[in-house]
Amino acid sequence: MIGIFDSGIGGLSVFKEVYRMLPEEHYIYYADSAHCPYGEKSREYVIGRSKEITEFLVREGADIIVVACNTATAAAISVLREGYSDPAKLETAGHLLEISEGRRDHVKFIGMEPAVKPAAGMTRTGVIGVLATAGTLSGTKYRSSRETFTKGIKVVEHVGNGFVELVEKGITEGPEAEMTVEKSIRPLLDAGADVIVLGCTHYPFLIGTIRKIAGNDVKIIDPAPAVARHLADVMKEDGLLRTSPGSDYASGLKPDIRLFSSGNPRILEESFNKLIRR
């Protein structure tokens, strides 16, 4: 079973791609909307939430977990991997103690990270823009990828101020959305960015508005399809798939999809139905 979590409904942008690729798997999605946003919270806080949610997902039967949140990936994925993949470390680290013994050592984690590598290969102006939360932009993993993959390229970063709050309220277009998006992407466009990386899973919900302001010449990268492909590869390799990836192999198995929210479950359900169960 695939577990997916995010600080809220943003991770549905990843779920959508994963579900498209693997339509017959079982899913459990957790939106931590009562504690959203994560972006400005401390690393310790985000680690705490991520551990608690992971415990829940594993207890419910997840054997692979997509951390469909760049901020939680930056803060917590190494702690989660360490806790679940190496029981010896688990004992000394003293965390994630509630899972029954046999389950601990085979939970896999797939994370999100701003896609600076493909962006660097696509830019013509030599300037790329990265939109993400403060937590993601200060993460060591992102900073080292930026260092490695963007040599000779100017990287302009900006927090999508207010984006997450808009998306959680279901506002993705119209004057309020346009005003909010304009403020954060204008600095990237003014700096000459011709590629914008969406480094937060809430931001793809605003892609229409971002496009409207940035224009058609600016490329926008959402890493969700690449993450879905990577997940399918890992599951195939580990023998975790119920069926083979891709609809060509669809054998008519019914997926089981369960949605949980620490906030308002109706908002999660409505967004899910709009985005995934059209």
Ligand code: DGL
């Ligand atoms: N959707 C999340 C991310 O990808 C978190 C946004 C937030 O809660 O601030 O970073």
